[in-house]
Ligand code: HEM
């Protein structure tokens with residue numbers, strides 16, 4: 001059971017690929033972008049990075065919204081019970097996966113739920129939090145009279161930065177786990193990104 005590699009559905013693969021690309025791009029752009037209060041004196045590169053971050057961020061938020069709609073459909077591979085296995089059979093599977101790691105010192109693999117589902121669910125929550133605060137920044141900057149000088153901007157930006165740190169940590173751990181499975185011969189990266 002633990003070493004079978006189930007396939008992801010086509011819609012899940014497309015959504016994941018677009019989310020992975022857009023969020024990774026967002027994290028890289030965030031390293032160079034000019035925040036609005038420094039925008040006027042910033043380099044052309046930093047200005048372009050901020051404009052790109054705004055557009056790609058709104059697209060990423062739309063993709064995550066679609067992913068939530070997709071998760072609400074019962075009986076698909078990313079149904080809520082798989083990504084949030086906190087009750088019933090899902091919780092039992094998560095506990096048995098943790099037992100497997102402690103016993104065998106390697107990552108288990110079996111279905112889309114259990115511990116791997118829980119970790120992926122956490123990823124969706126972090127990604128959704130950063131996207132929601134990003135959309136919040138967009139609304140305050142572009143649709144309020146004070147723009148980025150609105151006191152709300154600083155509060156939302158602080159949350160956005162905090163979730164940014166979590167997103168980096170998730171991305172690094174998630175790619176490391178995927179590479180681990182790949183190294184173990186499970187070919188999950190090729191399977192997930194096959195469109
Ligand atoms: C949805 C995916 C998004 C990701 C992964 C993301 C990620 C990040 C990260 C990591 C930072 C750097 C935080 C720091 O300095 O430590 C940042 C800054 C920023 N992001 Fe985003 N972001 C996203 C969406 C958006 C959207 C939709 C907007 C809307 C305009 C936005 C606007 C900003 C602004 C203005 C800053 C600079 C904040 C400041 O330093 O004052 N982001 N973002």
Ligand code: HEM
Nearest residue numbers: 016019020023078116120123124127171175178188189192
């Ligand atoms: C921050 C960006 C990313 C997020 C939020 C994310 C999130 C997720 C989620 C939620 C799943 C479960 C399927 C789904 O619900 O769509 C998943 C699976 C997967 N992700 Fe990512 N992902 C990201 C980036 C990446 C990257 C860059 C890679 C490249 C190695 C990757 C490789 C995989 C693989 C191989 C799977 C399948 C794992 C399995 O079969 O158990 N992801 N990811």
